[in-house]
Amino acid sequence: MRVKESAQEGPMNIWEMAQKQLDNAARVMNLEPWIHAKLRECKRASIVSIPTRMDDGSVKVFTGYRVQHNVTRGPAKGGIRYHPGVTLDEVKSLAMWMTWKCAVMNLPYGGGKGGVTCNPKEMSITELERLTRRFTSEIVDIIGPERDIPAPDVYTNPQTMAWIMDTYSIDRGYATPAVVTGKPVEIGGSLGRNEATGRGVYFCILDALKYFQLYPEGITVTIQGFGNAGSVAANLLYREGCKIIAVSDSRGGIYNPMGLDLPALLKVKNDTGSVINYRDGDRITNEQLLEIKTDVLIPAALEGQITEKNASRVKAKIIAEAANGPVTPEADAILEENGIFVIPDILANAGGVTVSYFEWVQALQAFFWSEREVNLNLRDMMEKAFWAVVRVKEQKKVGMRLAAYIVGVGRVAQATRLRGLYP
Numbered sequence: 362m363r364v365k366e367s368a369q370e371g372p373m374n375i376w377e378m379a380q381k382q383l384d385n386a387a388r389v390m391n392l393e394p395w396i397h398a399k400l401r402e403c404k405r406a407s408i409v410s411i412p413t414r415m416d417d418g419s420v421k422v423f424t425g426y427r428v429q430h431n432v433t434r435g436p437a438k439g440g441i442r443y444h445p446g447v448t449l450d451e452v453k454s455l456a457m458w459m460t461w462k463c464a465v466m467n468l469p470y471g472g473g474k475g476g477v478t479c480n481p482k483e484m485s486i487t488e489l490e491r492l493t494r495r496f497t498s499e500i501v502d503i504i505g506p507e508r509d510i511p512a513p514d515v516y517t518n519p520q521t522m523a524w525i526m527d528t529y530s531i532d533r534g535y536a537t538p539a540v541v542t543g544k545p546v547e548i549g550g551s552l553g554r555n556e557a558t559g560r561g562v563y564f565c566i567l568d569a570l571k572y573f574q575l576y577p578e579g580i581t582v583t584i585q586g587f588g589n590a591g592s593v594a595a596n597l598l599y600r601e602g603c604k605i606i607a608v609s610d611s612r613g614g615i616y617n618p619m620g621l622d623l624p625a626l627l628k629v630k631n632d633t634g635s636v637i638n639y640r641d642g643d644r645i646t647n648e649q650l651l652e653i654k655t656d657v658l659i660p661a662a663l664e665g666q667i668t669e670k671n672a673s674r675v676k677a678k679i680i681a682e683a684a685n686g687p688v689t690p691e692a693d694a695i696l697e698e699n700g701i702f703v704i705p706d707i708l709a710n711a712g713g714v715t716v717s718y719f720e721w722v723q724a725l726q727a728f729f730w731s732e733r734e735v736n737l738n739l740r741d742m743m744e745k746a747f748w749a750v751v752r753v754k755e756q757k758k759v760g761m762r763l764a765a766y767i768v769g770v771g772r773v774a775q776a777t778r779l780r781g782l783y784p
Contacts, residue, residue, distance in 0.1 A: 375664055410499075425500070426447065429471065437510070438470035438472065441474075444480075458706065465707050465765055477492065498532070523548060561709070563593075564747075615645065621641070625639070652675060653676065668689045671692075672688075684706065707766070711746065753767050
């Protein structure tokens with residue numbers, strides 16, 4: 362199946378990029394055309410208007426999205442992001458990637474995603490609550506513990522999930538904690554959920570080092586995006602003896618080839634809001650960080666950061682994609698040709714959805730686990746998934762991304778064959 366050419370000149374958009382990644386896997390797998398065609402499109406895409414009363418009494422109308430890409434293996438699962446750049450194509454792509462991610466981890470979920478086009482940094486907490494509750498009321502009929510389970514994403518958090526759960530529960534007439542994951546522990550959340558994405562990245566990197574017969578001590582690490590996932594992964598790797606030499610956030614980065622004092626850096630970030638205020642290092646841009654010579658590079662910001670324009674200048678040995686879609690398909694080919702080992706997003710950052718699955722199970726059973734149980738189960742599932750992808754990589758003689766797609770798409774395709782088409 363040929364990828365549709367973009368209607369606009371220039372590089373393909375993110376949805377076309379997600380479809381092309383599927384196409385590459387389908388070709389290698391000799392996937393049946395009818396299954397390929399079905400998986401190329403989303404099951405449902407909802408666009409809603411969200412009239413919200415602002416603190417000054419005015420009403421502003423925001424646009425929200427909830428997309429369910431595929432629910433063949435179970436209810437849709439995926440986060441909700443609040444960001445000025447949210448578009449339907451972005452949400453569709455993220456929903457598709459969630460389908461493959463859940464399948465790679467062998468979770469009983471399909472892929473979903475949501476978003477609201479807004480700038481949460483310019484909104485008060487009360488405005489965000491009113492926005493969230495109205496958005497929930499607009500999608501209340503398509504979400505639910507057996508239908509579609511939202512979670513936090515960019516600029517949303519456990520409090521956001523609490524508002525969604527409360528709004529949904531009021532509509533249903535009873536408390537429904539399993540409608541969302543990533544919510545506060547006090548109302549049915551799971552211990553270990555906030556650190557899960559970064560911890561999953563950490564487990565994958567440790568497995569990659571084992572694959573190359575390397576020890577963590579002295580391994581150099583650079584991280585683009587020092588939010589939740591990036592900072593958690595950095596802290597865990599630092600404790601293993603890795604040398605964190607560069608990190609960045611939306612305002613820029615800091616670099617010290619001798620290694621950064623991570624506890625001090627975390628304090629500066631928490632106290633001032635940015636890593637650029639850390640003094641023991643050189644200021645760099647996010648673009649420069651990607652080109653630093655390093656053993657491990659963790660893109661943990663937004664999609665499309667490594668492209669055909671800069672991929673040849675990337676000097677990392679291992680790339681662990683904590684963000685969704687940080688490497689374009691064109692860049693993938695360049696990185697693979699240069700021998701760079703890429704742990705793809707649908708594997709590397711799957712820790713979040715895996716512990717979300719644990720949270721969902723706990724909420725349905727009203728039986729909760731210790732943090733140690735959560736972390737040990739996460740480690741076991743991440744390791745199992747990593748080595749399953751490595752086996753396909755070696756058997757098929759392909760890169761890690763294609764291998765992960767073969768695993769994930771293969772599981773969804775088999776479920777599609779078994780369930781068939783209705784009517």
